[in-house]
Structures are given as C-alpha cells and as structure tokens.
Amino acid sequence: MPVLTNKQTNEPISNQAVIGQETAQENGAMMVQLRDVKKNYDRDRVATSAEYRNALVNINLEVKKGEFVFITGPSGSGKSTLLKLLYGEEVPTSGEIVVDECNVTALRGNRLSLLRRRIGIVFQDYKLIPQRTVAENITVVLQVQGYTRKEIQRRLEPTLKLVGLLTKAACFPSQLSGGEQQRVSIARAIVSTPPLILADEPTGNLDPDNSWQIIQIFRKLNTFGATVIVTTHDEQLVRGCNHRVVQMLDGKIL
Ligand SMILES: Nc1ncnc2c1ncn2[C@@H]1O[C@H](COP(=O)(O)OP(=O)(O)OP(=O)(O)O)[C@@H](O)[C@H]1O
Numbered sequence: 001m002p003v004l005t006n007k008q009t010n011e012p013i014s015n016q017a018v019i020g021q022e023t024a025q026e027n028g029a030m031m032v033q034l035r036d037v038k039k040n041y042d043r044d045r046v047a048t049s050a051e052y053r054n055a056l057v058n059i060n061l062e063v064k065k066g067e068f069v070f071i072t073g074p075s076g077s078g079k080s081t082l083l084k085l086l087y088g089e090e091v092p093t094s095g096e097i098v099v100d101e102c103n104v105t106a107l108r109g110n111r112l113s114l115l116r117r118r119i120g121i122v123f124q125d126y127k128l129i130p131q132r133t134v135a136e137n138i139t140v141v142l143q144v145q146g147y148t149r150k151e152i153q154r155r156l157e158p159t160l161k162l163v164g165l166l167t168k169a170a171c172f173p174s175q176l177s178g179g180e181q182q183r184v185s186i187a188r189a190i191v192s193t194p195p196l197i198l199a200d201e202p203t204g205n206l207d208p209d210n211s212w213q214i215i216q217i218f219r220k221l222n223t224f225g226a227t228v229i230v231t232t233h234d235e236q237l238v239r240g241c242n243h244r245v246v247q248m249l250d251g252k253i254l
Pocket of ligand 1: 041042054055073074075076077078079080081082
C-alpha cells in the first residue's frame with residue numbers, strides 16, 4: 001500500500017487507522033460518474049399531472065478520486081436524490097451511475113452492500129442509537145461487518161481523536177450537543193476507512209461555529225485522501241472554502 005501523505009504538508013499520515021486510503025489521489029481517476037441520469041419518483045403521476053417534474057433531469061457529473069465537492073441548490077432541487085442514487089438507496093429511472101468503478105445501477109443484494117461498505121454516509125439528523133454510548137454507536141458497523149474486537153479497539157481511539165470526542169466515548173447521545181452528535185455520526189461513517197464520504201446537509205441543524213467545525217473535519221479527511229461530497233444550503237460555508245461547487249436547480253446541474 002502506498003504511503004499516504006497530507007496534501008497540504010506532504011507529511012506521511014500516521015493515523016492510517018482512520019483513513020488508510022490506498023485509492024485516493026490517483027491522478028485523475030474517477031470516484032463518481034453519472035451519465036444522462038434521470039429520476040422520476042412516480043412515473044404514473046408524470047402521465048397524469050402537468051405540474052409534476054422529474055426529481056433529476058439528464059444529470060452528467062464526474063468527481064475525481066480525492067476531490068472535495070459541495071452540491072448546493074434550493075430545497076427540492078434534487079441534492080438528496082443525487083446522493084441517494086450514489087449509495088443505491090434509490091435507483092435511477094434511466095442513465096448510468098458508476099461509483100468507485102462499480103456500476104451502481106446493476107448492483108443488487110450483497111454486491112450493493114459491499115459497495116456501501118466503501119461509502120461513509122452522514123445525514124442531517126445524525127441517526128444515532130439513543131441507548132448506545134458514543135463508542136458503541138461508532139463501532140456497531142464494524143461489529144456487523146465482522147471486525148475482530150482487537151481491530152475495533154485499534155480503530156476506535158484515533159477516530160474519536162480525529163472528531164475531537166476522546167473524552168466522550170462513554171456518553172450517550174442525549175448527553176451531547178448537536179455538534180457533538182454530528183461528530184459521532186461522522187466518526188461512525190469513517191471508522192471503516194471508506195474512500196468516499198457522502199454527507200447530506202450535515203450542518204443543517206447546527207449553528208455557524210459548529211457547522212464550520214464539521215466542515216473542517218471533512219476537509220481534514222479530504223487531505224488524508226478521502227473523496228468528499230457534501231450537500232448544503234449554506235452559502236457562507238461554501239464561500240469559506242475553496243472547493244468545487246456543483247449548483248442544482250429544478251433537478252438539473254446549472
Ligand atoms: N420519496 C420521494 N417520493 C416522491 N418524490 C420525492 C421523494 N423524494 C424526493 N422527492 C421529490 O424529488 C424532488 C427532489 O427532492 P430532494 O429531496 O432530492 O431535494 P433536495 O434538494 O435534497 O431538497 P432539500 O434541500 O429540501 O433536502 C422534490 O421535488 C421532492 O419532492
């Protein structure tokens with residue numbers, strides 16, 4: 001496996017338990033490709049309602065390995081739909097979607113589950129298990145995937161450190177602030193070192209300070225090599241970073 005380096009400092013990354021990207025930064029290789037993708041949630045309504053429009057219309061998009069991309073646009077413009085298609089939660093009505101060299105549209109069952117293991121997903125509403133501690137919430141995915149207890153322990157500490165929650169491992173979600181809960185959900189998404197991170201409006205419930213902290217974590221993960229795609233309404237956040245911005249409106253990319 002090649003030695004990973006921090007893109008900004010060129011220092012080798014010691015914290016490989018967290019990211020360990022052998023795939024990132026491969027000159028121009030694609031992580032995500034959408035070709036002529038269209039999505040109708042309800043084909044019957046299309047036939048009967050003049051007002052109904054497609055959620056996505058002829059989307060063409062390429063994201064390179066190691067890129068950081070913001071997807072912006074007003075409510076209903078299709079941002080979440082686009083992410084759902086990438087991790088196979090929804091299927092396109094037509095078109096082709098390739099993620100990490102897998103044709104998502106053709107994947108079913110186990111093969112789709114295997115691809116999803118290579119994608120870290122972060123949601124606006126955190127989706128933590130209230131009866132489980134921070135450490136348990138983070139490691140539950142690893143248990144399900146059959147990691148040994150030793151390997152789980154090896155990954156947990158650097159992941160907690162990366163999101164700034166080392167002292168909160170034994171807390172329950174109800175004992176945390178919104179920003180801390182979102183950091184737990186990021187830790188859960190990255191503990192299995194996925195090369196692709198998809199975050200759907202991850203700062204939607206947070207104040208500006210917490211939002212900025214969350215984006216800084218994603219940026220750090222990106223410098224370690226992860227490809228990161230974040231949807232947001234927050235123009236200020238986008239302006240504060242120098243990353244590629246894909247703007248959507250009415251199911252189209254502008
Ligand atoms: N499960 C669904 N069934 C039917 N229509 C849906 C469904 N999910 C989304 N839509 C429609 O698809 C369009 C795009 O929705 P989507 O959630 O992708 O937008 P968005 O840009 O993420 O919005 P927001 O910023 O409010 O989350 C909207 O018109 C929405 O009503």
